[in-house]
Every structure is written in C-alpha cells, then in structure tokens.
Amino acid sequence: MLVIGLISGTSVDGIDAALVRLSGTTTDLRVELVAGATYPYPPELRSRIVSVIADGSLSMAEFAALDDAIAEQFAQAAIAIQQGHPTAELIGSHGQTVYHRPPATSRYADNVVETLGYSLQLGRGEAIAHRTGITTVSNFRVADIAAGGQGAPLVSALDKWVLGHDTLDRCVQNIGGIGNVTYLPARNAPQSAVQTPSILGWDTGPGNTLLDLAVQHLSNGAQTYDQDGAWAASGIPCQPLVQQWLQQDFFQIPPPKSTGRELFSLDYFHQCLRDAASYNLSPADILATLTELTAASIAQSYYQFLPKLPDQVLICGGGSHNLYLKQRIQANLELIPVCTTDDVGLNADFKEAIAFAVLAYWRMQDIPGNLPEVTGAKKAVTLGEIHLVQQSLRGNMNCHSGQHEHHPGQTYED
Template sequence: MTQAEGLYIGLISGTSADGIDAALVRFGADESVSMVASHAHPWPEALRTRLIALGQGGPLNSLEEYGTLDIQVGEQFADAALTLLRGANVDIKDVRAIGSHGQTIRHRPYGAAGDGKFPFTLQIGDGNLVAERTGITTVSDFRRRDVAAGGHGAPLLPALHQALLHSATENRVVLNLGGIANITLLPAKGEVRGFDTGPANALMDAWCSQHTGVAFDAGGKWGATGEINEALLARLLSDPWFKAPPPKSSGREQFHLEWVKSHLQDDLRPEDVQATLLALTVQTVADAIAATQPDTARLLVCGGGVHNASLMSALQKTMDKTKVESTAAHGLDPDQVEAMGFAWLARQTLLGLPGNLPSVSGAKGYRVLGTVAFA
C-alpha cells in the first residue's frame, strides 16, 4: 500500500464553533474517497463561549491565556479523534495521519488595520499535542503558508470539491453554509474559483442565542415567524466588504453582533431581525453567484445551514433557475465535507503535494500546506 492509500482523519471546528467535526476517510489507489465513520464532538460550554468571544474580535487577556487555550483546544481535538476511532473500532496503527484545522480565533488576510500590511491568520489547537495524545502523525496550521504566499488562506476546500463534485456536463457551485458562507465555482470547463460571500450561521446563531437563549434557530422556524425588514437589509448590504472583488475571505471579527447592532435604527422585533439576517445570507450568496457564474445549473450545499429549511427554501426561491440540493444527493454527508477536506489536505502534505488553489486564495503559487508533527 502506498502513502496515497489508506485511512486519514480530518478534524475541524468552524467559525460557528458549534463542535468539532471528525471524519475517518479512506483514500484508494484509484483516487477514490469514501467516508468510513464520523463523529460530532461537543465543546465544553465555557471553552466554546471564550472561543466565540475571541473569534468576534475580543481581546486576549495575556500570553498565558493564549498558551492555555492552545493546549485546551488541542486536548479537545485529540479527544475527538480518539472517540471517532473507538466508535469505528479502528486501531490507531491503521491511520496514516490526522489533518487538524484547529479553531480560528482571528483571520486578518488584509492586515490588522485593513491596509494589507502584516496579513495573518491564527488557528489554535496544538498539533504537537494531538500527535502526542493520539500516537498519530498530525498535520496542522494549514492556512498560514498560503497567507505567507500572498493568499487569503481560505477557502481551502475547492480542490476537494473539484475532485469529488465536478461535472463535465453542467456548471456547478458548491456552497458551504458554516458560520461564514463560501462558494466554489465548478464550471464544466474552465478554472475553479472560490471565495467567501458573507455571513451565514454565525450571525443567525448569535442573534438567536441572545434573544431566545437557544444556541441556534432549528430549521429556521423562529426566523420564519418574522418578516424581512427591507430597510435594515439594505443597510447591511451596503457594507463595502460585499462589493470587494475576490479573492476574499472573512470571519466573526468582520461579521458579529455589534456589526448588526450598528445598522439597527428602528425598534424591530427580534424575529424580524432574524428573518433579515437569513435574507442577507441568501442575497449575498445569490449576488456572488450571479456576478461570477450566472449560468450555474446546480447549487450543492453543505455545512450546518443545510439543515435550516427556511434558508434552503429561500435559496431555491431566489435562485429559481438553479437546482438547489444538499451534497447528500451526491453521496457526501453535508456535515462532514469540511472534515473530509482536512483529511485530504493532510494526505496532500505527506505526499509533498500542494493543498491550495492560487485561483481561489490569490496566493502567488501552489504551496504544500501545514506543519507536521510526526508520531
């Protein structure tokens, strides 16, 4: 069996920080990719609360806190991998490597001042600790090499989308509805592109939590009781970020509750704001696709937002000439596509192959991504 074959684990906690997704993936000699098992690992609530605050631009209290959080997050990622293997009854020795994304706490590809100077992206969750705890070679810190090469370090999964979801007969778009929405343009012929389109679950979850005490709006039912406020929607859409050309990426530090509140002028019902935030996600996705691949035949959706029936329905209504469906219709669990992607990226790294697409991130060239902690 070659290094290209065998079992790999992918681990990620996305912008929403709603848990760690763990996927055990088998790669075949024929480049086939199949999901063997998956696991959704919950965050301890106090740790999740702190990570969300940091992701929204909150300050670190000290270097000591940073170091502690790095280890705490690494411990949770290691636990997620070990729990996954126990559930699948797979021996540690049978896994070639782990691809561990970590938790993003700050993403500034434009630089801290937004002037392009000193761009950086920061994910925590010590890969050395994951390797030590699991006994499995671990690849982590995937994004910074791309940023160092002039890219955004995001999105990183369009290469996987191309491998698994491209069609030679129709133009497709893969839409990941995580905390932030991002798209991969998969034309039947031509170059693959991709970029973030704006907020998705992060804003809706935060608003729902603040006003209902529930972590997220299951199925979009609460927001469906509200009405879209067109004036608020227009103010939100006026943010210059939406007009910026790709490549571009974002995070909670750009789109957070204070950003929403800065656009509120009227005494609106909370459910009306929730409905408007959903409309913001739909409109920015639809606008981005119309501007970059207007003849899209099929929109394949993954990420937590695929379970929001109101959101999926609104996407189909707005994009009435495009078929909108879950990646599940093509054999890919929508909740695990990102985790599968980091298993694939770990494999790329160990094979000495690039993991980025310059046409997506804006990097100066192809780069082998990540830092390896050997078992």
C-alpha cells in the first residue's frame, strides 16, 4: 500500500511529507521510502503558528481559520509529494502541535486526583481528506491520552519493529525541536532474573528549539538556524551553566514523560540569557553552551533512566545534520558509537513522517500504535481518527493539483 505521512514538528520549520510503500503488519513490516520532501510554511502562517504557541490569543473564528490554513498546507504537501508517482491510498497526518500538557497527579486533602494530559494538533484531517480525495487518519495522540498516557513519543512503535537488532542494545534519538529517545534492547538478549520493560522511551528535553531561538536572537533575525553547528563550534561551552540548567525539574522526572515548547520556550531562552550574563560569554559561547545542554541532557537521561547503556545510538531528525551537536553527544557518551538512522537503512530526515504513515496504515488494520511502556498508557490502543471520502472525490486531487502553488522543499527520492 502507498501511504503518505505528514508532520510538522515543534520547530515549526515546515511540513515533512513522506510517500511510503508499506507491507506486512508488525513483525514482518516492510517500509520503503518512495519520496520525501519538506515544504516550508508561508512566512506569515509560520508567524501566526509561533505566536499561538507562545500564548497568543485567538477568537474562535481565528482559531478555525488557522486550523483550515494549516490543513490546506498539509493537503498541498500531500498532493505535491505524489507528483510523478502512483496515487496514494491513505494519508497519516500528525498535524501541527500548538499545545501539549502532560498528565498530572495532584493531591487534594486525602484524595489523589489524576488529570489526563492534553495535546492539540491543528490541520484537521477531514479538510485534508476533502481537499485530496484520499482517506486520512489524524489526531493520533488523543487515544493514548485517554488511556492515561502522555500521547508521546509515538514513533517508538516504528522504532521497535524496524530498528530493533538481534544482538545490539540501541537508542534511537530523534532531535527535532524537542528530543525524544526509544531504547531497544537486543531482541535475542538472554533473560535476566530481574525483568525490565522490553522497550523504554521518553522526551529527553530540548532539541533544536533553544538553538534556533538563540541563532535568531544573536543574529538579529538574519539567520534561523546554525548550519552544521558551525557557529556553535567556534565557541566554548560554559560547563557550570550547563550543570546549573540540568538541575531543572524536567530533567529529574523519571519516564514516562513528555514536553514541548510550553516549557522550552522563548521565556526559557531569555532566562538562559540572564543566567549567562555574569559569565561574559560571546555569542558563539552562548550557542555552544545551549548546544551542550541538548547533548548533555540526552546523555544524562541515558545514565539516569536506562537499565544499561546502549551499544549504539542512532540519531535522526533535523539535529542529525548538526555536526557539532553530534560531536558533543558523542563526547558525552564517550565510547558508545553515535551514528544516524541513515546508516541502518531508515531515512533520518523523514523518519517521523514515515512513522505517521505507518500509524495510519496500522489504524486501518485495527493494530494498536502506542507502546504503553513508553507513553505510560494503561493499555495498547489503536491511534487516530479516520476521515473517509467518497470514491468520486479521488479525482479532485488530479483536477486541482496543478492549480495551487506549493512552496518548494528539499526533496529525497529513492
């Protein structure tokens, strides 16, 4: 089956689209990336999204308009990724996260009250299905949250079935705006007397979010990211600051846990700048120190929360291109080899888009898509809401695909 996976991450850079050929179910799952591309948001729309994430207020009419505008961009990405290829049968769209709140436990007098998490993704699936004429699965996180889970990370199920190894313990480390990890014990590892979960996973903390905010601030808006980590590599990390920041509450919470731009936000970045003021750091030093925070928070979480350190770390996401960040992760993990998922046959740029194509594919087969040991859900559940279309609507995609401009993206074709 040809399936499209769509996602825009917490960096709000644009929409990653993957056209994927899938077969099998879980143990025999086969994944072939046919094409992948990133389609940037129009600047004005990106600014609106970032403003909303940063607590910008909206009327309900404005909220609906933003939801539709994001859906249109996702639909255009789905149409564009198919050009020159057979028509897809299904779309799995994660949408654009604008708010994420993990579940919480509170105590009132003698009562313990559990509050479900909350996660909101815009870019409604029914609009994508209507625009493309292709059945669309969306809103993946709510079923896991309803089962008491974090609603994240959801890519761990793909990691389990595609990136597990017979003899090596692996960590698959995604570095988008936020970092998340999946720990995959060797499939043929001898059973020990003390049983541990077969798989673990959690959000490790900031990925590129603070780095991008720093680059925009330090360059007065002339740059949006640190290409290859070259600017940070010219500076010197301030280790006392890194150690101070690593004491922040989030880093001490044991998994399962998740986070987002609600915590690692512009306000958080400004607090980092205030903390750095007494050290007289250059712009390059500040960027190097924030890069070290991402690298050190990843490594610290492994040392704190894994039953044993992995034999290998596989990096994916936009951060896999930051050579300096990769070097610092390697330095913090010492002798553990740090590679990318490209090195083991799974495209590092489009792995998350591929994951939501797979989750949609599983949803149509009633196969659970979450891993309770990762998200903290009370049970495994099917993920996503299905938006069916009339068969006659499938022609709409071909009729309209040439009439709407889409923003050119970086393209990968196999």
